[in-house]
Amino acid sequence: xxxxxxxxxxxxxxxxxxxxxxxxxxxxxxxxxxxxxxxxxxxxxxxxxxxxxxxxxxxxxxxxxxxxxxxxxxxxxxxxxxxxxxxxxxxxxxxxxxxxxxxxxxxxxxxxxxxxxxxxxxxxxxxxxxxxxxxxxxxxxxxxxxxxxxxxxxxxxxxxxxxxxxxxxxxxxxxxxxxxxxxxxxxxxxxxxxxxxxxxxxxxxxxxxxxxxxxxxxxxxxxxxxxxxxxxxxxxxxxxxxxxxxxxxxxxxxxxxxxxxxxxxxxxxxxxxxxxxxxxxxxxxxxxxxxxxxxxxxxxxxxxxxxxxxxxxxxxxxxxxxxxxxxxxxxxxxxxxxxxxxxxxxxxxxxxxxxxxxxxxxxxxxxxxxxxxxxxxxxxxxxxxxxxxxxxxxxxxxxxxxxxxxxxxxxxxxxxxxxxxxxx
Amino acid sequence: xxxxxxxxxxxxxxxxxxxxxxxxxxxxxxxxxxxxxxxxxxxxxxxxxxxxxxxxxxxxxxxxxxxxxxxxxxxxxxxxxxxxxxxxxxxxxxxxxxxxxxxxxxxxxxxxxxxxxxxxxxxxxxxxxxxxxxxxxxxxxxxxxxxxxxxxxxxxxxxxxxxxxxxxxxxxxxxxxxxxxxxxxxxxxxxxxxxxxxxxxxxxxxxxxxxxxxxxxxxxxxxxxxxxxxxxxxxxxxxxxxxxxxxxxxxxxxxxxxxxxxxxxxxxxxxxxxxxxxxxxxxxxxxxxxxxxxxxxxxxxxxx
Numbered sequence: 001x002x003x004x005x006x007x008x009x010x011x012x013x014x015x016x017x018x019x020x021x022x023x024x025x026x027x028x029x030x031x032x033x034x035x036x037x038x039x040x041x042x043x044x045x046x047x048x049x050x051x052x053x054x055x056x057x058x059x060x061x062x063x064x065x066x067x068x069x070x071x072x073x074x075x076x077x078x079x080x081x082x083x084x085x086x087x088x089x090x091x092x093x094x095x096x097x098x099x100x101x102x103x104x105x106x107x108x109x110x111x112x113x114x115x116x117x118x119x120x121x122x123x124x125x126x127x128x129x130x131x132x133x134x135x136x137x138x139x140x141x142x143x144x145x146x147x148x149x150x151x152x153x154x155x156x157x158x159x160x161x162x163x164x165x166x167x168x169x170x171x172x173x174x175x176x177x178x179x180x181x182x183x184x185x186x187x188x189x190x191x192x193x194x195x196x197x198x199x200x201x202x203x204x205x206x207x208x209x210x211x212x213x214x215x216x217x218x219x220x221x222x223x224x225x226x227x228x229x230x231x232x233x234x235x236x237x238x239x240x241x242x243x244x245x246x247x248x249x250x251x252x253x254x255x256x257x258x259x260x261x262x263x264x265x266x267x268x269x270x271x272x273x274x275x276x277x278x279x280x281x282x283x284x285x286x287x288x289x290x291x292x293x294x295x296x297x298x299x300x301x302x303x304x305x306x307x308x309x310x311x312x313x314x315x316x317x318x319x320x321x322x323x324x325x326x327x328x329x330x331x332x333x334x335x336x337x338x339x340x341x342x343x344x345x346x347x348x349x350x351x352x353x354x355x356x357x358x359x360x361x362x363x364x365x366x367x368x369x370x371x372x373x374x375x376x377x378x379x380x381x382x383x384x385x386x387x388x389x390x391x392x393x394x395x396x397x398x399x400x401x402x403x404x405x406x407x408x409x410x411x412x413x414x415x416x417x418x419x420x421x422x423x424x
Numbered sequence: 425x426x427x428x429x430x431x432x433x434x435x436x437x438x439x440x441x442x443x444x445x446x447x448x449x450x451x452x453x454x455x456x457x458x459x460x461x462x463x464x465x466x467x468x469x470x471x472x473x474x475x476x477x478x479x480x481x482x483x484x485x486x487x488x489x490x491x492x493x494x495x496x497x498x499x500x501x502x503x504x505x506x507x508x509x510x511x512x513x514x515x516x517x518x519x520x521x522x523x524x525x526x527x528x529x530x531x532x533x534x535x536x537x538x539x540x541x542x543x544x545x546x547x548x549x550x551x552x553x554x555x556x557x558x559x560x561x562x563x564x565x566x567x568x569x570x571x572x573x574x575x576x577x578x579x580x581x582x583x584x585x586x587x588x589x590x591x592x593x594x595x596x597x598x599x600x601x602x603x604x605x606x607x608x609x610x611x612x613x614x615x616x617x618x619x620x621x622x623x624x625x626x627x628x629x630x631x632x633x634x635x636x637x638x639x640x641x642x643x644x645x646x647x648x649x650x651x652x653x654x655x656x657x658x659x660x661x662x663x664x665x666x667x668x669x670x671x672x673x674x675x676x677x678x679x680x681x682x683x684x685x686x687x688x689x690x691x692x693x694x695x696x697x698x699x700x701x702x703x704x705x706x707x708x709x710x711x712x713x714x715x716x717x718x719x720x721x722x723x724x725x726x727x728x
Contacts, residue, residue, distance in 0.1 A: 236534075307567065314564065314567070315564065317587055
C-alpha cells in the first residue's frame with residue numbers, strides 16, 4: 001500500500017498531464033467539426049454560386065402586330081389554317097421595328113435573339129384569344145438561351161458567348177430600353193425537360209421523384225416495420241433467424257446499382273413491367289431502403305425498456321397487445337427517423353434508376369405511376385452531362401432543389417421525432 | 425450415523441453452490457461456515473408449516489431451471505387465501521424467480537423450464553390448455569422498479585380493464601379507476617391530475633399507481649417483487665400500510681429484502697436459501713423462534 005501523503009503527491013503530479021490530454025482531445029474534436037463544416041460550406045457556396053443564375057430567366061417583350069398578311073392566317077379558330085400559318089415572321093417584324101439599323105440580311109441574327117419556342121407561345125395565345133387578330137399586342141417571350149447566357153454570364157470565362165458582336169450590341173441596347181429583362185425563372189418550376197435550356201424545367205423530375213417516393217414509402221415502411229416487429233418480438237432465436245439477420249445487415253451494404261440490375265432482371269424482364277416508370281423505380285428503391293428501415297426499426301424496438309413490456313404482460317396483455325399498445329408507440333419515433341433517413345437516401349439515388357430506364361429524355365410531366373418519368377438526381381445527371389453550357393447552371397439549380405427536398409425531409413424527421421417522443 | 429449423513433449433505437450443497445455463476449464466492453464461504461455450525465438443508469424438506477388448509481396456491485415439487493442451472497430445488501408450499509406471505513432470503517436465492525413462476529412471467533425467458541405442479545384453486549397453471557392471459561388477469565403483479573406506462577394516470581389504471589373488457593361504459597371505467605386509486609391511497613393526490621402523464625409523479629406515487637393498476641382488474645392474487653426497494657422510508661411506510669389494507673380482499677405474495685418489512689406486513693414468512701425453501705412459518709415464529717439454523721443465521725444478520 002502507498003501511504004496517503006505520497007498518494008496525494010502522485011495524484012497531484014499526474015493532474016497536469018491528465019488535463020493536457022483532455023484539452024488535446026477536445027481540440028481534435030473541434031478540428032474535426034471545423035473541417036466537416038468547412039467542407040459543407042464550400043460545397044454549398046459552390047453550388048449556390050453556380051446554381052443561383054438558374055433561377056433567373058431572360059425575357060424579351062415585344063409589341064406583336066397580328067397582321068393576317070404576314071402570318072398567312074385569316075381565322076385563328078380554323079385549325080388547318082393555324083397549322084400552316086407563320087408565327088415566326090411577326091416576331092421578327094416586331095424586333096426589326098425596334099432595331100431599325102438591322103437590315104434585311106440580319107433577319108437570321110434577329111431570329112437568334114428570340115427563343116425558338118416563342119412562335120409556339122404566340123400561336124397558343126392567339127388560338128386562345130381569336131379576337132386579337134388584326135390588333136397589336138404586347139407579349140413577353142423567353143429570349144434565346146444564347147441571349148440568356150450572354151445576359152447572365154458576360155465576362156465569365158467558363159461560359160463561351162455565342163452571340164455575334166452585333167447581336168451583343170442589340171441585346172445591350174434592348175436591355176437599356178427595358179425590352180430585354182431578367183426575372184425569376186418560373187419556367188424552371190413549371191415545365192419538364194427540354195432540349196432548349198431556356199425552356200427546361202424540373203417540374204417533371206419533381207413529380208417523378210414524388211411518385212417514386214410515394215411508392216417507396218407505401219411499400220417499404222409497412223413491410224420494414226412488420227419485418228422488424230416479427231424478427232424482434234415473435235421470431236424464435238435459431239440458426240434460421242440468425243441467417244436472416246446476417247443477410248439483412250449485408251443487404252444494407254450492397255451497392256445500389258445491384259438493386260437496379262435486380263429490378264431490370266426481375267420486374268422488367270421477368271414480370272414484363274414497363275420501363276422508365278415510377279412504379280418500377282419505387283419497387284427498386286423499396287428493396288434498397290428495406291434493410292435500412294428494418295435495422296433502424298429493430299434498434300428502436302430494442303430500446304423500449306423491458307420494464308414497460310413486463311408491466312403490460314403483468315396485467316395480462318397478450319403479446320399482440322403488448323406490441324401494439326406499448327412497444328410500437330414507444331418505438332415509433334425511432335422507426336420514423338430511420339425510415340426518413342432511408343427515404344432521403346432513396347430520394348438521392350441515381351444508379352439503380354439508370355438501369356431501369358428512368359434516364360430517358362422525358363418532356364411530359366408524368367401523371368401517374370405508369371407514365372414515363374425521371375427523378376431529380378437523374379435530371380441533374382442528365383443536365384450535368386449535357387454539352388450545352390446553359391444546362392450547367394440548370395443542373396446546379398436542380399441540385400439546390402434536391403437539397404431543399406432533403407433538408408425538408410430531415411426537418412420533417414426531426415419534427416416527427418420531437419412530437420412523438422415520450423419520456424419514461 | 426446421523427453425523428455422517430450431515431457430512432455428506434454438506435458436501436452436496438457446497439458442490440451445488442459452486443455451479444451457478446451468479447453465486448458469489450463470499451456466499452459459498454458463508455454457506456460452508458453456516459453449515460458447519462448449524463443443520464444443513466435437506467432437499468425437498470422444508471422446516472415449519474409449509475402446508476395450510478384450503479390453500480389458494482398449492483405448489484408441489486417445483487423446480488426451475490435456467491438452462492443447466494437449477495435455480496429452484498424441489499419446493500413444496502401452500503399459500504392460503506387472503507394471507508400475506510413474504511419470501512425472504514439472501515440475493516440470488518431464487519425467491520424472485522419463484523415468485524415469477526406464480527403468474528408465468530418466466531414464460532418469455534426461452535431458457536427457463538419449470539417442473540412440478542403449481543395449482544391455483546386446484547387448476548394447474550402450467551397446463552398446456554391454460555391461457556396465460558387469463559391467469560395474469562387473476563394474478564396481478566407489482567415490480568421492483570415503479571414502471572407506469574408513459575401515458576396519463578387515468579390510462580394507466582384503465583389499461584387492464586380496457587384490454588380485458590371489464591367496463592362497457594365510460595362511467596363504469598371511471599368508477600373502476602376511482603376505486604382502484606382510492607384503494608391504492610392515491611385518489612386524493614391524483615384526482616385533479618388524472619390526465620397528466622404518470623411518469624411525472626414521484627417514485628412512491630408511481631409505485632402506488634402500479635398497485636392501483638394491478639388491482640384495477642380485480643385480481644385474486646397480487647404478487648409484489650420487492651415493491652419498496654426503490655422507495656424512501658415514507659413512501660415505503662405508505663405502501664406497507666396499503667398492503668395491510670389490501671390483504672383483506674387479496675392474497676398477497678411479497679418478495680422483500682427487508683426483514684422488518686416482512687415482519688410488519690406478512691402473516692407467514694418463507695425463507696429461501698440457494699434455491700431451497702428452508703423454512704416456512706407464521707411470521708412471528710420465524711423471527712422469534714426460527715427452527716432452522718440457516719434461518720436463524722439470516723435473521724440475526726450473520727449473512728445475507
